[in-house]
Amino acid sequence: MNKIITVGREFGSGGRELGRRLSEHLGYAYYDQEIIVEIAKRTELSEQYVQNIVERHYPSSFPIHIGRTFYTVTNPVMEQANIIFQEQCEILREMAAESDCVIVGRCADYILQELAPFRIFVYADMPERLKRCRKKAPAQEHFSDKELKSHIKRIDRNRAAYYQFRTGQKWGSPSNYDLLVNTTRVPIKLTALALAKLFL
Amino acid sequence: MNKIITVGREFGSGGRELGRRLSEHLGYAYYDQEIIVEIAKRTELSEQYVQNIVERHYPSSFPIHIGRTFYTVTNPVMEQANIIFQEQCEILREMAAESDCVIVGRCADYILQELAPFRIFVYADMPERLKRCRKKAPAQEHFSDKELKSHIKRIDRNRAAYYQFRTGQKWGSPSNYDLLVNTTRVPIKLTALALAKLFL
Numbered sequence: 570m571n572k573i574i575t576v577g578r579e580f581g582s583g584g585r586e587l588g589r590r591l592s593e594h595l596g597y598a599y600y601d602q603e604i605i606v607e608i609a610k611r612t613e614l615s616e617q618y619v620q621n622i623v624e625r626h627y628p629s630s631f632p633i634h635i636g637r638t639f640y641t642v643t644n645p646v647m648e649q650a651n652i653i654f655q656e657q658c659e660i661l662r663e664m665a666a667e668s669d670c671v672i673v674g675r676c677a678d679y680i681l682q683e684l685a686p687f688r689i690f691v692y693a694d695m696p697e698r699l700k701r702c703r704k705k706a707p708a709q710e711h712f713s714d715k716e717l718k719s720h721i722k723r724i725d726r727n728r729a730a731y732y733q734f735r736t737g738q739k740w741g742s743p744s745n746y747d748l749l750v751n752t753t754r755v756p757i758k759l760t761a762l763a764l765a766k767l768f769l
Numbered sequence: 770m771n772k773i774i775t776v777g778r779e780f781g782s783g784g785r786e787l788g789r790r791l792s793e794h795l796g797y798a799y800y801d802q803e804i805i806v807e808i809a810k811r812t813e814l815s816e817q818y819v820q821n822i823v824e825r826h827y828p829s830s831f832p833i834h835i836g837r838t839f840y841t842v843t844n845p846v847m848e849q850a851n852i853i854f855q856e857q858c859e860i861l862r863e864m865a866a867e868s869d870c871v872i873v874g875r876c877a878d879y880i881l882q883e884l885a886p887f888r889i890f891v892y893a894d895m896p897e898r899l900k901r902c903r904k905k906a907p908a909q910e911h912f913s914d915k916e917l918k919s920h921i922k923r924i925d926r927n928r929a930a931y932y933q934f935r936t937g938q939k940w941g942s943p944s945n946y947d948l949l950v951n952t953t954r955v956p957i958k959l960t961a962l963a964l965a966k967l968f969l
Binding site for chain 1: 885887890892894941943944946947948949950951953954955959960962963964965966967
């Protein structure tokens with residue numbers, strides 16, 4: 570059976586970098602944005618649209634009223650989100666079947682649970698996440714610290730709601746993972762090097 | 770400044786073994802039961818008594834009434850617990866000043882926070898903890914699975930309440946640690962070897 574490592578991560582914590590470095594040390598395939606690209610290809614939706622849909626939770630229906638009578642109407646965005654999630658599950662299983670790999674995000678820890686992946690969650694203190702986001706932001710982005718913090722928190726809230734909705738579990742809760750890494754104080758480079766020893 | 774690693778741990782998770790192995794790989798001093806022995810020596814209380822007092826939280830006072838008037842009376846056990854805690858803080862600071870070290874339990878992560886220790890929390894799934902406790906139990910101990918589980922949960926509840934009372938923080942919550950390790954699926958021996966790389 571292939572070795573699968575999944576990486577959940579708070580926004581701005583460097584989870585993606587840790588996953589990538591880990592895959593390089595181990596010679597494993599690395600999947601992150603590739604999953605979005607593949608979903609977009611199969612569903613014939615734009616990558617941007619798929620990116621917006623995944624990691625968000627939409628209400629499955631909403632109420633309308635005609636005269637004095639209330640009806641619930643299926644939310645078409647939610648229907649599309651469900652189709653995308655089905656594709657995502659399919660793609661993740663294909664990737665996991667192909668070779669040893671590191672998969673970032675996408676509820677892979679839950680979707681692939683029958684393959685017993687090693688489940689990492691990466692997080693960091695807020696000042697470190699602000700610093701990291703500033704360093705990676707495009708030059709034209711001019712968020713104040715307060716705006717950036719609220720942006721980070723909003724993305725995390727979305728990820729948590731999406732994870733909760735799709736898995737019924739609490740995002741970032743230790744019981745759902747094998748290892749939780751705070752990237753605030755130890756360089757990610759060194760952490761990746763050390764963690765790789767767990768799989769060699 | 771000396772390098773300090775603190776290890777918080779769920780009962781039966783193997784945190785003590787992980788800490789000991791880590792200290793052996795790194796050539797650091799290892800403190801666990803030694804802290805109790807030292808407190809007992811300095812306070813002239815028995816080791817057993819000190820062991821019973823630490824990692825428990827007692828109410829600081831209790832109400833009595835004389836006639837129709839209520840008074841609060843200081844709880845003498847709590848007073849003794851406070852003296853013991855003061856000694857514990859003193860001893861931990863002395864140990865940390867002496868050499869690089871690994872310290873298990875005793876709120877060391879919080880007490881030594883000014884020395885920026887690397888804070889590990891070790892946990893495991895319940896079946897693994899039951900198995901571990903059975904393996905380490907004295908031959909005359911005959912708990913049923915249900916009894917053992919409730920014993921484990923009681924000890925954890927005490928540790929959580931003690932930690933919360935002394936630090937104002939939530940025991941086992943990722944934000945208070947640099948690394949959380951679930952010992953269910955990876956051998957502790959291998960984990961200790963890998964984690965040692967973070968400090969070399």
